[in-house]
Amino acid sequence: MIEVKDVHFTYPTGVKALREICLAVQDGEFVAIMGQNGAGKTTLVKHFNGLLKPTEGEVFIDGVNTRNLSIANLSRKVGFVFQNADYQLFCETVEEEIAFALRNFGFDEKTIKKRVTWALNLLDLMQYRKTSPFMLSGGERKRVALASILAWDPEVIILDEPTIGQDYHQKERLRQFIVQLNTQGKTVIMVTHDIEFVADCSPRVILMSQGKIVAEGVAEEILTNVNLLAQASILPPQITQIFLNLKDLGLPSKVINVHEGKKILLNFLGAPA
Amino acid sequence: MSVFEGLRFRRVSSPIHKLDPRVKFVYVCTAFVVAVMFNELIPLLILFFIQIPFILTARVQREWIRSMKGASLLALIIFVTNLVSRYLYTGHVWSVPLVEYSLGMTFRFIVLVESFSIFFLTTSPDHLSLALEQSHVPYELCFAFTTAVRFVPVLAEEAQTIMDAQRARGLELDRGNFIKRVKNYIPILIPLIVNSIRRSLQLAEAMESRAWGASKKRTNLYILKLRGGDFGIILFSLLTLSIAIYAKRYILIPSIFAFLPI
Amino acid sequence: MAIIETKNLTYTYPGGTTPSISDISLTIKKGEFITLTGPSGCGKTTLCRCFNGLIPHFYSGKLEGDLVVKDLRVIDHSISNLARHVGLVFQNPENQLFALSVEKDVAFGLENVGMPREEIRKRVDWALQMTGIENLRERAPHELSGGQQQRVAIASVLAMQPDVMVLDEPTSFLDPLGAEKIFDVINELNKKLDITVILVEHRLDLASKYTDHVIVMDKGKVLFDGGPREIFASEEVRMTGVGIPKAVMLYQALKDEGIHLKEVPITSKEATQLIREIIIHDRS
Numbered sequence: 001m002i003e004v005k006d007v008h009f010t011y012p013t014g015v016k017a018l019r020e021i022c023l024a025v026q027d028g029e030f031v032a033i034m035g036q037n038g039a040g041k042t043t044l045v046k047h048f049n050g051l052l053k054p055t056e057g058e059v060f061i062d063g064v065n066t067r068n069l070s071i072a073n074l075s076r077k078v079g080f081v082f083q084n085a086d087y088q089l090f091c092e093t094v095e096e097e098i099a100f101a102l103r104n105f106g107f108d109e110k111t112i113k114k115r116v117t118w119a120l121n122l123l124d125l126m127q128y129r130k131t132s133p134f135m136l137s138g139g140e141r142k143r144v145a146l147a148s149i150l151a152w153d154p155e156v157i158i159l160d161e162p163t164i165g166q167d168y169h170q171k172e173r174l175r176q177f178i179v180q181l182n183t184q185g186k187t188v189i190m191v192t193h194d195i196e197f198v199a200d201c202s203p204r205v206i207l208m209s210q211g212k213i214v215a216e217g218v219a220e221e222i223l224t225n226v227n228l229l230a231q232a233s234i235l236p237p238q239i240t241q242i243f244l245n246l247k248d249l250g251l252p253s254k255v256i257n258v259h260e261g262k263k264i265l266l267n268f269l270g271a272p273a
Numbered sequence: 274m275s276v277f278e279g280l281r282f283r284r285v286s287s288p289i290h291k292l293d294p295r296v297k298f299v300y301v302c303t304a305f306v307v308a309v310m311f312n313e314l315i316p317l318l319i320l321f322f323i324q325i326p327f328i329l330t331a332r333v334q335r336e337w338i339r340s341m342k343g344a345s346l347l348a349l350i351i352f353v354t355n356l357v358s359r360y361l362y363t364g365h366v367w368s369v370p371l372v373e374y375s376l377g378m379t380f381r382f383i384v385l386v387e388s389f390s391i392f393f394l395t396t397s398p399d400h401l402s403l404a405l406e407q408s409h410v411p412y413e414l415c416f417a418f419t420t421a422v423r424f425v426p427v428l429a430e431e432a433q434t435i436m437d438a439q440r441a442r443g444l445e446l447d448r449g450n451f452i453k454r455v456k457n458y459i460p461i462l463i464p465l466i467v468n469s470i471r472r473s474l475q476l477a478e479a480m481e482s483r484a485w486g487a488s489k490k491r492t493n494l495y496i497l498k499l500r501g502g503d504f505g506i507i508l509f510s511l512l513t514l515s516i517a518i519y520a521k522r523y524i525l526i527p528s529i530f531a532f533l534p535i
Numbered sequence: 536m537a538i539i540e541t542k543n544l545t546y547t548y549p550g551g552t553t554p555s556i557s558d559i560s561l562t563i564k565k566g567e568f569i570t571l572t573g574p575s576g577c578g579k580t581t582l583c584r585c586f587n588g589l590i591p592h593f594y595s596g597k598l599e600g601d602l603v604v605k606d607l608r609v610i611d612h613s614i615s616n617l618a619r620h621v622g623l624v625f626q627n628p629e630n631q632l633f634a635l636s637v638e639k640d641v642a643f644g645l646e647n648v649g650m651p652r653e654e655i656r657k658r659v660d661w662a663l664q665m666t667g668i669e670n671l672r673e674r675a676p677h678e679l680s681g682g683q684q685q686r687v688a689i690a691s692v693l694a695m696q697p698d699v700m701v702l703d704e705p706t707s708f709l710d711p712l713g714a715e716k717i718f719d720v721i722n723e724l725n726k727k728l729d730i731t732v733i734l735v736e737h738r739l740d741l742a743s744k745y746t747d748h749v750i751v752m753d754k755g756k757v758l759f760d761g762g763p764r765e766i767f768a769s770e771e772v773r774m775t776g777v778g779i780p781k782a783v784m785l786y787q788a789l790k791d792e793g794i795h796l797k798e799v800p801i802t803s804k805e806a807t808q809l810i811r812e813i814i815i816h817d818r819s
Contacts, residue, residue: 036710036712036713037680037681037682037709037710037713038680046437049441051437051440051441070445071440071441071445072440072443072444072445075440075441075442075443076443079441080438080441082434082437082438082441084434086464086467086468086471087431087434087435087438087464087468088435088438088439088442088460088464089464089467090459090460090463090464090467100442100460101442101443104442104443104444104445105443134467137575137576138575139575139576148442149441149442152443164707164708165626165704165707165708166575166737167574167575167737167776167777167778168574168737168776168777168778168779169574169776170575171778172776193710193711195711196740196781233711233712234711234712235711235715237781238740238780238781238782238803238806239781239782239785239803241803241807242782242785242803242806242807242810245803245804245807246807246810246811246814249811249814249815258781258784258785258788259788261785261788262785262788262789262792265789265794265810266789266792266794268814269794269813269814269817284673397635398635399634399635399636399639416633419633419634419635420633422635423632423633423634423635423675423676423677426677427629427677472630475625475627475630475631476630476631476633477593478584478589478593478625479623479625479630479631479633480633481589481592481593481614481615481618482587482589482614482618482622482623482692483618483643483644483647483691483692483695484614484615484618484619484644484647484648484695485615485647486615486647487613487615487616487618487647487648487649488647488648488649489649490649491646491647491649492645492646492649492650492651492652492655493646493652494638494639494642494645494646494652494655494656494659495639496652
């Protein structure tokens, strides 16, 4: 469980990135942190694995204050997948890349082998086992990066802007993968400004703006609240926009995905006027 | 990353910032020549103090003090080595001139640092490159220079992100003995280098797409022209140089202790 | 009037065994707003590189077929010559700005072609104004947000007054607000200055309201070439994994259930209108 208690964070340059953040993420939750670039989303999640320590306030991971633990120690529990895979790939083979963190965490060779194989299979990378990560396509490199984090089986997985530069198929695969991780009991926290992706995933949404949390709640509530979204300069998903515009006809407006939209319209049209 | 912070030129508007970089360079050279001409403490002190108004006019005192602090260790070393070597050389006698001489040598160094830091603190890399261009340095070199300056902050930020990414994978930079610690930096250096290569390719592509090398006669949005203040500085530099030459030839420079009651 | 015409264009990167684009035959008319889309690795970027001669002059490799841009055969003209007619804006805003101030960056191309200083000054001011960044002229690129950087990149291409502007996923690093501003700027350039726009984009939900001609690529080939309505409605296009706007998906889902909207909606506004009509019709 992650608890953030009244956290403020100011960068050494004097930029106030977080103000009065209070937040709790339960085990097994699926959370999306949304907001514009510069809203403080990434700064906030960097507190979860200790990359940043609060200027004021505390962050607790399973009851332990992050000030008292090293980044390596916290990372065992909280895996952080960075936005750009190219900022972490450096090994000669995909296999080595995945084993890197496991070596750092002191797993024995036998376990490392087992975990690497498991992660390769999980992300469908077996055929690239001996390939250099630099030879792979952008989408494949992203998967290697993801595998290299999942390999040590952290309880919490943070994904920073996972959909940037991804096409529709890749996004859909990613979505299914994330949902699967979450159903297996992992806590998933993703930082994103991709509203359609969030609408498809339907997680708990935390909305940030100018270093503050402006709202939180289930996706159906937050993503359909135009005033709240406007505070974070986000437009509602396309389906929501349609249904908000049809409110005067007596249609429900808290709709975020196509399937639900279709069902409502079918009912409405089938019903006697 | 404070090293990189120091390299960042801050845009301040002041009469000194507006001076032509070439003129400022002439001034720096003058200060350099004069400082080397004298061993005595008094002229070097004068040279030190007449530069202070420039720093104040340019409003870069805080940055200047920082750069002087950076030079202070080296200044101390210069002082001590001069003192000790003179002491050994002149027959193991401690004397006032001995101390004065060493102080003089130290101040020579300080004056050099002072004038160079005025130059760099008040000259934007843009202007510097323009000055180089107008002094007929090949454009490719000037371009390489500004691009390098342009990407310093980008690179610093990238290095920080890479470090974060690897630490999130359990890399502990300050663990192990010296060799291990150096090795710890490999996972940071490789992505940094690979990304820099990728970046340079993208940059080359963007340059080509914007008509790089289209014409032999490249023009420039800006042009440097000497103005009133620039002539003032040239005059000031010439005057300083003449006085220094005159003083060197015809005046016996007294010891500073002639003026101090000891 | 065709401004770009390709005939059986096929290109293989040096060292490559299979062509990255093959047999591309397209006609792009002056003043069109084209959206070029397709899954990752489909050859969109490669095709863009052909338009201003980066392929074959910068990349070398093997180019076959014919490509004429503004009556110039690309193969016969240098990139710097083509740069006056075709401007290219890249995906990563950071890696296409080289100068230490916005103004200087916008002037870069004009300086390269040796334009007189007074003319450069005029063009720079104009380009900054058209992209709405006059207030940033003295700023250094690293002081700008990604969206602002991308507008600087557009301004610096615009300053060359090109006939065609090619933008390769210019918004993929930007947040929705930044992206929208970029789309607005591009749209204005297209409508007001009649610049032909070729926009490479995944996010069709944001781009489709501006576009009048969509080209879908897959595996190095052109799969579809036509108006957005017919293309989004096509089953095959959906199968390639192009990100169809949600409004179109709703249209499809309703169609599968036997409810036919009058036409394919591209924006949420259109969808609202069409659904409203059908509900009101149903009630009467």
